[in-house]
Amino acid sequence: LAFNILLLKSYLVVGQGLAGISIATSLRAQGHTVHVIDHANAHRASSVAAGVINPITGKRFVFSWRYFDFFQTAKTFYQNLELQLGHTFWHDRSIVRLLQDLNESHTWLSRSGFEEYRAVMEPLEGAASWQPMLKKHTAFGKLNLAAQVNIPLLCSVWREQGLNESWFFERQVLSSDLDTLSKEYTAVILCCGHQVSDFGPFSGLPWRHAKGTVAHLRFDTDVLPNKNELLKKQILLAPIPNQEGLYWAGANYEWQATDTAATEQGITFIKNELDNTFQIPYQVQHTLAGIRPVAQDRRPVLGASKEWLNVFIFNGLGAKGALLAPYWAQHLADHILNGTALDVEVDMARFKL
Numbered sequence: 001l002a003f004n005i006l007l008l009k010s011y012l013v014v015g016q017g018l019a020g021i022s023i024a025t026s027l028r029a030q031g032h033t034v035h036v037i038d039h040a041n042a043h044r045a046s047s048v049a050a051g052v053i054n055p056i057t058g059k060r061f062v063f064s065w066r067y068f069d070f071f072q073t074a075k076t077f078y079q080n081l082e083l084q085l086g087h088t089f090w091h092d093r094s095i096v097r098l099l100q101d102l103n104e105s106h107t108w109l110s111r112s113g114f115e116e117y118r119a120v121m122e123p124l125e126g127a128a129s130w131q132p133m134l135k136k137h138t139a140f141g142k143l144n145l146a147a148q149v150n151i152p153l154l155c156s157v158w159r160e161q162g163l164n165e166s167w168f169f170e171r172q173v174l175s176s177d178l179d180t181l182s183k184e185y186t187a188v189i190l191c192c193g194h195q196v197s198d199f200g201p202f203s204g205l206p207w208r209h210a211k212g213t214v215a216h217l218r219f220d221t222d223v224l225p226n227k228n229e230l231l232k233k234q235i236l237l238a239p240i241p242n243q244e245g246l247y248w249a250g251a252n253y254e255w256q257a258t259d260t261a262a263t264e265q266g267i268t269f270i271k272n273e274l275d276n277t278f279q280i281p282y283q284v285q286h287t288l289a290g291i292r293p294v295a296q297d298r299r300p301v302l303g304a305s306k307e308w309l310n311v312f313i314f315n316g317l318g319a320k321g322a323l324l325a326p327y328w329a330q331h332l333a334d335h336i337l338n339g340t341a342l343d344v345e346v347d348m349a350r351f352k353l
């Protein structure tokens with residue numbers, strides 16, 4: 001490959017999803033030249049994601065991993081990009097969590113009683129304002145300090161700027177290019193999502209990528225009470241920013257997938273969930289799917305190849321890229337630029353190869 005745009009002491013980021021955007025922005029913030037290459041994959045996870053940032057996770061309603069460390073970094077990061085790019089990416093949201101049964105209601109009540117959870121979890125309420133939408137009366141808990149990042153918009157305007165300013169190049173990088181690139185750039189950072197497995201030095205890590213199918217839909221009567229609220233049951237229903245009346249619904253997990261076509265299994269999951277929850281008819285406008293890049297322990301994966309010490313990966317953002325990418329990008333940039341040690345929780349050396 002003839003990369004005729006090369007400079008000494010510059011950095012190359014391969015992949016222009018959330019991981020690539022975040023690490024390129026962090027390196028540039030320290031004054032460095034960064035080139036970005038992406039082979040224009042319309043189904044990258046970042047273009048499919050709802051971009052939801054949710055403080056509470058799991059059946060026991062506990063804080064998401066190191067939530068407050070990551071949340072403020074993420075908010076500042078996206079809002080800085082808004083100033084640079086002239087678009088709104090960050091939307092403060094609350095999440096209405098429909099509780100399935102008495103057991104869930106009980107767990108919610110006891111968790112929300114803890115001092116540290118009070119700012120985030122509101123006590124139980126009847127879903128009165130949601131009732132016209134719902135099939136049966138249900139209790140809900142409300143989560144504050146949530147957000148939604150318009151990741152597809154960020155990817156498209158960031159790419160546009162890169163093309164205009166000639167630091168973004170549309171092409172595919174092959175594993176066999178790494179040797180040349182490692183000599184031409186100060187460092188190469190691979191941010192290739194689930195396609196990391198195409199790169200020899202990193203293909204042997206314990207990846208558990210997870211495909212998810214999504215539907216974009218409209219309700220026949222749009223009576224959702226509050227456009228800043230997302231609805232969460234098994235399924236998540238989120239307004240799509242800037243697209244009046246259009247909602248994102250999804251997503252399931254399929255662990256063996258290699259292609260990015262929406263699946264029957266995923267579409268059935270979404271329809272069953274919607275039909276069991278809502279009494280208002282809806283029309284699915286289209287379906288799509290993406291593959292979340294996930295490592296076995298579901299933590300991010302950062303580190304350098306053994307073969308080329310200046311070839312790094314930034315991967316494993318899983319189902320929480322919007323929250324995790326800005327914090328871990330800064331962490332990786334500090335490691336690359338200043339030699340600070342990687343946090344053992346994300347260092348790829350935790351996997352014994």
Ligand SMILES: Cc1cc2nc3c(=O)[nH]c(=O)nc-3n(C[C@H](O)[C@H](O)[C@H](O)COP(=O)(O)OP(=O)(O)OC[C@H]3O[C@@H](n4cnc5c(N)ncnc54)[C@H](O)[C@@H]3O)c2cc1C
Binds near residue numbers: 212314315
């Ligand atoms: C259905 C679904 C719903 C989701 N919902 C949410 C959510 O609500 N909130 C949230 O925080 N996260 C969500 N996620 C997860 C989120 O999308 C990911 O964590 C994040 O987007 C991963 O970003 P990435 O940059 O690592 O990968 P990707 O977004 O997949 O980007 C990888 C990029 O690398 C490029 N690339 C790969 N190989 C090469 C190569 N050889 N040469 C050149 N370019 C290459 C691809 O073209 C692509 O653009 C969801 C994911 C899915 C699939």
